[in-house]
Amino acid sequence: MSELVDKLRGSGRRALARAMSRVDPAGRTDPAFEVGLRRSTGQVPWWGFTGPPGVGKSTLIDALLVRLREQGRRIGVVAVDPSSARSNGALLGDRVRMMRHAVDDDVFIRSLATHGHEGGLSDTTIHCARLMELAGYDPVVIETVGVGQNELDIASVADLCVVVLGPGHGDDIQLIKAGLLEIADMVVVNKCDLPESHRLLKEVREELAGAAFARSGGRCEPLAEDRSGSTTDAAGGPQVVELEAKSGRGVEKLLEQLLDLDRARRTPEAQAVRGERRSLGEIRRSAMAACGGAIERVLTSPEAKQWIAQLNGGESSLDAVVSQLAASALAEMQQPASDV
Ligand SMILES: Nc1nc2c(ncn2[C@@H]2O[C@H](COP(=O)(O)OP(=O)(O)OP(=O)(O)O)[C@@H](O)[C@H]2O)c(=O)[nH]1
Ligand SMILES: [Mg+2]
Numbered sequence: 001m002s003e004l005v006d007k008l009r010g011s012g013r014r015a016l017a018r019a020m021s022r023v024d025p026a027g028r029t030d031p032a033f034e035v036g037l038r039r040s041t042g043q044v045p046w047w048g049f050t051g052p053p054g055v056g057k058s059t060l061i062d063a064l065l066v067r068l069r070e071q072g073r074r075i076g077v078v079a080v081d082p083s084s085a086r087s088n089g090a091l092l093g094d095r096v097r098m099m100r101h102a103v104d105d106d107v108f109i110r111s112l113a114t115h116g117h118e119g120g121l122s123d124t125t126i127h128c129a130r131l132m133e134l135a136g137y138d139p140v141v142i143e144t145v146g147v148g149q150n151e152l153d154i155a156s157v158a159d160l161c162v163v164v165l166g167p168g169h170g171d172d173i174q175l176i177k178a179g180l181l182e183i184a185d186m187v188v189v190n191k192c193d194l195p196e197s198h199r200l201l202k203e204v205r206e207e208l209a210g211a212a213f214a215r216s217g218g219r220c221e222p223l224a225e226d227r228s229g230s231t232t233d234a235a236g237g238p239q240v241v242e243l244e245a246k247s248g249r250g251v252e253k254l255l256e257q258l259l260d261l262d263r264a265r266r267t268p269e270a271q272a273v274r275g276e277r278r279s280l281g282e283i284r285r286s287a288m289a290a291c292g293g294a295i296e297r298v299l300t301s302p303e304a305k306q307w308i309a310q311l312n313g314g315e316s317s318l319d320a321v322v323s324q325l326a327a328s329a330l331a332e333m334q335q336p337a338s339d340v
Contacts, residue, residue, distance in 0.1 A: 048158025076132030156281030
């Protein structure tokens with residue numbers, strides 16, 4: 001397996017596409033391959049773009065791709081779609097948006113459906129990003145749709161989080177309230193060619209000012225204008241960038257800021273933090289999935305019927321039933337896979 005990992009190092013798109021087909025969407029990737037991949041990656045910061053559907057994430061990434069290609073960079077893009085909420089047509093949308101790069105050997109775009117993974121991110125996303133890194137794509141960009149609290153998962157995977165918002169997407173304010181801004185290294189307000197963007201910008205800045213006020217323990221920290229013209233709060237909050245992805249206005253400046261952040265995240269210290277954070281996220285996601293699956297299986301067993309009757313008849317407390325369930329689920333998880 002490690003030879004396969006070695007072969008992929010700096011490989012072309014055909015080899016990479018073949019390797020990706022080995023990454024099982026159900027998450028049962030060969031453990032030795034997975035270990036080899038993990039050991040051989042982690043140097044490249046991954047750039048995450050998240051935000052409501054249709055806000056312009058793919059258009060923005062496409063515009064960044066053009067500029068990164070001019071700098072001679074090879075870029076990998078993983079576009080994740082929550083399959084439950086979207087049609088196949090929409091999934092194709094990301095590719096269409098970035099179609100002009102399809103013939104470019106140095107841009108690799110992979111669209112992934114999430115197959116019910118609540119966080120929108122699955123092990124497959126991470127494996128694909130690792131494969132791209134191994135094949136020499138740098139940066140690796142991950143696009144996810146911010147549809148709710150679970151989307152905050154991107155923060156455990158990406159090293160640099162760009163939250164994209166836009167006027168006319170009614171759920172923006174809810175997302176802001178749901179903590180989306182907290183995971184942002186940068187907040188992009190896109191579609192600033194539309195007049196309604198002023199209101200959104202105002203709301204975002206107010207929310208960030210409120211968060212900065214809370215962080216500083218109640219001192220008033222005014223929003224400061226940095227040298228590139230975007231605003232940042234003095235208490236270390238994210239920068240707010242005004243953008244028109246479609247016309248390209250503001251993209252150059254955003255890229256400069258992204259590259260600055262990217263450089264800062266290539267130190268050995270940042271790499272160590274990244275490794276720990278990714279591993280914690282992977283363990284958490286896998287363990288949650290395994291526990292959830294085992295609990296569901298036990299709940300449909302004859303044993304569970306007894307517990308339900310006992311609870312219903314007032315013979316057991318809920319705590320007692322949950323303890324029994326947990327013990328049975330644990331035993332289930334510890335059985336060899338062939339016994340399950
Ligand atoms: N007016 C305006 N429209 C834009 C701008 N950027 C993108 N759009 C349009 O917004 C629509 C959605 O763009 P996408 O890039 O597909 O948005 P997305 O966030 O990737 O969408 P999903 O992947 O489906 O969530 C398209 O019709 C774009 O042309 C902009 O700066 N101004
Ligand atoms: Mg998109």
